[in-house]
Amino acid sequence: MDFYQADPTLENYWRGVILFGRNVASYKFALAHALYEVDKSGSDLVTLEDLAVPFSRHLCEHLLHAPKQITSRGSQYLKACVQFNNGEISQDKLTETTVRLGFNNVIDAFHNVNQGEIEKRFFLDERKTHKGIRLTDNFYQLSERQQYQNLAFETKARWNLVEQAWAMGVSRNLVAVEFDEHNKLLFSRVNERRVDITSCRDSLNGYQKGRCFYCFKPISLIPGDAELADVDHFIPWSAREEVNNINGVWNLVLACKCCNRGVEGKSSHLPSRKLLQRLHVRNEYFIQSKLPLHETIVNQTGNQTTQRKHFLEKNWQAAKNNRLFHTWEPKAEGEATF
Incomplete structure (x- = not known):
């Protein structure tokens, strides 16, 4: 898959799992969150019992606001999580049930993306020999990477998007993800x-691999961080009369503060055609990611790749012609990865 083959870092292989893996249940997201919480100073063997508490906690928390966490009709394991939420079973009983039922499929499927296994494994399955999983060097190296701090935020966001699509029934009711500029939130109706x-x-x-869309400088998701990303309209907001749905996900990118509002930044300029092609590539990652961003981009920009390219070109040209924008390009702060 070109997403991580173009930039084969450990964090992008991990993102491949979270963003592009098949979604038939939310267990993958719960397992990722459980792994974020693993004591990395301890043994590389993590027993299912140790994983069970954080794994089940995250699922139980999500079940409180999103009852649909799986695409099949029912699940004995999720039934136990609901019983725990209702005070009908104890934590010990939930842990025992999680060890027995919760990991049956997710450990086998975790590393599978696009009907094949990614090249970098983050743990080995040792359930038969040691009743757990063994973390690999890849996982420990991932935890030391600059981007690691962003991954939990990304995982939670992806989980929220997927469960909202399930709740709305994507096959019957096309999800339209919209943007609230004031609160910097995605929402649907x-x-x-x-x-x-x-x-x-x-x-x-x-989808931007943790980097500014324009200059590829690393950005952060941590509130209050000096490198906290700005949400920017690729085609400037001032062109909203010429461009329909300028608040659409197709036109939203993350930028560092220097590119978005610095002295030599984009400000109200129009990014160059080269950057328009980059926007197309980024949007095609949404297409590969499936619900609900796939459905949203198709709804906003077209069913086919050629239609989506034409949509971007048409709106870019309309903004340029009617607003007489000066085009702008950033000074590169990192190697281009999409």
């Missing part, structure tokens, strides 16, 4: 009622 989904920053960051 259900029977005219607004439903907040997740942070826009957290949702977009993984």
Whole structure:
């Protein structure tokens, strides 16, 4: 897959799992969160019992606001999580049930993306010999990477997006993900009622590989961080009369503060055609990621790649012609990866 083959870092292989792996249940996201919480100073063997507490906690928390966490009709394991939430079973009983049922498929499937296994494994399955999984050097090296701090935010955002798509029934009701500029949130509408989904920053960051869309400088998702990403309109907001749905996900990118509002930054300029092609590549990552961003981009920009390219070109040209924008390009701060 070109997403991580173009930039084969450990964090991008991990993002491949989170953003592009098949979604038939949310267990993958719960396992990722459990792994984030593993004591990295201890043994590389993590027993299922040790994993069970954080794994089940994250699922139980999500079940409180999103009852649909799997695409099949029912699950004995999720039934136990609901019983725990209702105070009908104890933590010990939930842990025992998680060890027995919770990991049956997710450990086998975790590293599978696009009907094949990614090249970098983050753990080995040792359930038969040691009743757990063994973390690999890849996982420990990943935890030391600059981008590691962003991954939990990205995982939560992806989980929120997927469960909202399930809740709305994507096959029957096309999900339209919209942007609230004031609160920097993605939301959808259900029977005219607004439903907040997740942070826009957290949702977009993984698809940009944790870097500024324009200059490729590393950016952060941590509130208050000096490198906290800005959410920027690629085609400037001032062109909203010429460009329909300028707040659409197709036109939103994450940028460092220097590129977005620095002295030599984009400000109200129009990014160059070269950057328009980059936007197309980024949007095609949404297409590969499936629901609900796939459906949203198709709905906003077209069914076919050629239609989506034409959509971007048409709107870029309309903004340039009618607003007489000066085009702009950034000074590169990192190697281009998309």
